[in-house]
Amino acid sequence: MTCDDDVDSICSMKKVDKRTMKSSNSSAPRRRATRADVAKLANVSTAVVTYVTSNGPQSVAPATRQRVLDAAAALGYSPNAAARSLKMGATHLLGMVIPDATNLYFAELAAAIELAAEDHGFDLLVAHSHGSRSREVQLLQSFTSRQVDGMILFTGVTDRSAAALGATNTPFVTIGRNLGVSDALAFAVDHREGARSGVEHLIGHGHTSIGLVIGDEPAEVAHSREVGWLDALADAGLHRGPIVRAPYSRAGGLEAGRELLRSDQQVSAVFVASDIQATGVIRAMHEAAVRMPEDMAIVSFDASPESEYTWPPLTSVQQPVQEIASCAIEAIVKRRRGEPAESRMFATRLVTRASCGCVNPVN
Amino acid sequence: MTCDDDVDSICSMKKVDKRTMKSSNSSAPRRRATRADVAKLANVSTAVVTYVTSNGPQSVAPATRQRVLDAAAALGYSPNAAARSLKMGATHLLGMVIPDATNLYFAELAAAIELAAEDHGFDLLVAHSHGSRSREVQLLQSFTSRQVDGMILFTGVTDRSAAALGATNTPFVTIGRNLGVSDALAFAVDHREGARSGVEHLIGHGHTSIGLVIGDEPAEVAHSREVGWLDALADAGLHRGPIVRAPYSRAGGLEAGRELLRSDQQVSAVFVASDIQATGVIRAMHEAAVRMPEDMAIVSFDASPESEYTWPPLTSVQQPVQEIASCAIEAIVKRRRGEPAESRMFATRLVTRASCGCVNPVN
DNA sequence: TTGTATGCGTTATCAA
């Protein structure tokens, strides 16, 4: 879509401010101040400017130092990161691939990564893969070209991606995906065990027929959660409930919920493998006037901000998002220093709210 | 939080894969291939490599061209973006400041910006301000140092930010905020008119006592929406309903909803100035067993993905997110070319769903 | 059609 496509927007025809205009066509198109400018103004050599701005490697006389600082401030000088990167061989830039920012679980994870990255002085280059493998490869190449100091991938690493990455030395970690499926460093919860704990909770509430709503793409994570669901059922000696596979989205959840209600196999509870789908499932239940948790108890996965504000609020398997994020960043830092780094698996925690029947939500 | 903080995580002690290890301490710590490497392997000069990789400025013999391509592929060569930026004076990088990614309206806008930016060959440097002004200034400085080709700010531009920016020639635009409050190029809907249309819809349903839930910080946007609410009430000759001010979050909405129910002034409808707050308001109503829309009709603002999956689904004032995004990016492109660019205001569209009483949600 | 040489803004080594 281009800016001129629209038909129903009001064009304000507001005149561009004079200052704004001026900056785009002033006679002397002001160049960014460089180190040389600062040096000249402060009457020192360019080297001294660096000594001041980077506190070394040589010390400088207090008076000179102040002169440089003043000059830099006067000129609004800040070092050119491109030149700096070129010289130093480090960009302090991390690339991050997010499948879908409208999934609040990913959004939360991304925010945590940003925080952890900042602790180590990294900025973040962010891009969305929208689940496309080819786009993922393309993004990794772009990151590589930008000489990022590391990459964080929310998506699984495909062979093609790994190959693209293998040619470089760029450290990369995967987040939220199973450990051990590739050579990549991975940081994630135990999806199988987490799912199992959620389903066990449902069983504890007395449910004997428990369905499953899960993503429709073959992914190791989804598979693990499915196995966890099976584990719990098997341990309790229960038969397998119906499985509904649907896209990993709110709309997918809505469809799945409707299908679940059409199923021959009646269930009194369902384990939904992600909050984002659970949101849709809940809507489907409301549409059919199915009461939750009385007629249908629900437990989901992720415990994203979304899960707290559905109605009824969702009981959900929580991932230690901040911990995962900081471990991932630290792993990248270690790898950059040549130190060994290890993949790691985290425990989940079940957040009990009303959807499973634990809490009476109405005051 | 550091990685070692945790107590309840399982340490998998998984040994690092041999290939992974090797890449971190192999005897010849493989340097990224440079143009010179490609040139040597292809038996050409470095210039020819560039002629091939950038299709010009000179043409090269097909055979030579193929040799270069092969060599580049064999070495996994991709141009060093830092060096390229330094030489070309352009980074093809845009900086974007998001207040809060767990607000799906912002997340959606950010995704649209990314798409539009990609159309013009820009990558995105993303950071969250968490609403902090000082952090915003800090981010702008970081972006400046990185020599971004432009900036997109979701937050209003403060005087300090503008001053920081004024020192550079970096084009920047604000998104979603009112036009005309600063010199910045701005792309946003008509908040006042949008709010007015939403409240008028509620009046059309016969409501005569309509409350307002809105952000608790003094922002022009919030003010405009409040004025739009007043406009509609005044036009209909209705008295002003109660106003509840709360943080711009789900939790804030929850608090606001509870307070609204405690209010002396009874209302049958409420205009909530953002979906994210509406989510909380809805929960407050459910908790108090207030039926929607029968006992409390709701119209909100943004029509983010969230609004479609609340219960009842929210009637909400929609912003043309993609259009806003593409206009913003095009404005930056124009400004970079020295062409004039204009701020622009967009019309909203009311998406009617069940929360106002338009649709019977239960099948 | 291809090669040579210069400079982009930095950091850091080495001399002064």
Next chain:
DNA sequence: TTGATAACGCATACAA
């Protein structure tokens, strides 16, 4: 304590 200078990897004007 300071200054001159050589890379870093690339794009391109100009020469061959």
